[in-house]
Amino acid sequence: MSSEVYSNKLRIRACGVLIDQDRILLVQLYSPVSVKNIWTTPGGGVDFGESLKAAVKREFFEETGLKVNVKKLLLINELIDGLYHALEFFFEVAKEEGQLKLGQDPEHPDEEQLLKDLRFFTRDELESNEDIKPEILRKVFNAKEGGQVIRVSFKERNG
Numbered sequence: 001m002s003s004e005v006y007s008n009k010l011r012i013r014a015c016g017v018l019i020d021q022d023r024i025l026l027v028q029l030y031s032p033v034s035v036k037n038i039w040t041t042p043g044g045g046v047d048f049g050e051s052l053k054a055a056v057k058r059e060f061f062e063e064t065g066l067k068v069n070v071k072k073l074l075l076i077n078e079l080i081d082g083l084y085h086a087l088e089f090f091f092e093v094a095k096e097e098g099q100l101k102l103g104q105d106p107e108h109p110d111e112e113q114l115l116k117d118l119r120f121f122t123r124d125e126l127e128s129n130e131d132i133k134p135e136i137l138r139k140v141f142n143a144k145e146g147g148q149v150i151r152v153s154f155k156e157r158n159g
Helices: 050-064 121-126 137-146
Strands: 009-020 021-030 036-040 043-047 067-079 082-098 117-121 152-153
Touching: 009 050, 009 067, 021 050, 043 050, 050 067, 050 082, 050 117, 067 121, 067 137, 117 121, 121 137
Parallel strands: 009 082, 067 152
Antiparallel strands: 009 021, 009 043, 021 036, 021 117, 067 082
16 A cells, blocks of 8 residues: 555644544544554545635545534644654534445545544543554543543654
């Protein structure tokens, strides 16, 4: 699987955090950064000229089959790892309509799909799963009940 699509450039990602009945919706995908399957919120790259909220709606629908209403910004995360650098914006979302189903990423052919699975996680499942990325999602989910403030997680470059 080619990783050139994501490496050696700054990538802007917009993601949706859907919490329903005290469970958070996550997608499992193959991560070119960690070279393994991880669980994260639905989301992806922002197209030139596309707003962050429009990107969340598009990506959420592509990956889950759900149309969502994008609400407030919950988290900004910066990822710097080797050849990969991304700014990730995580927004609270609410389901509007649709049936939950694993979608496809139109940027990849069928034989190279990164998406593997999707499901809701309870708080306990989120805490016990080492493959949740970014790790700060656990704090966002746990603080959600009390009126979440924006959390910012920037990584300092070593060296």
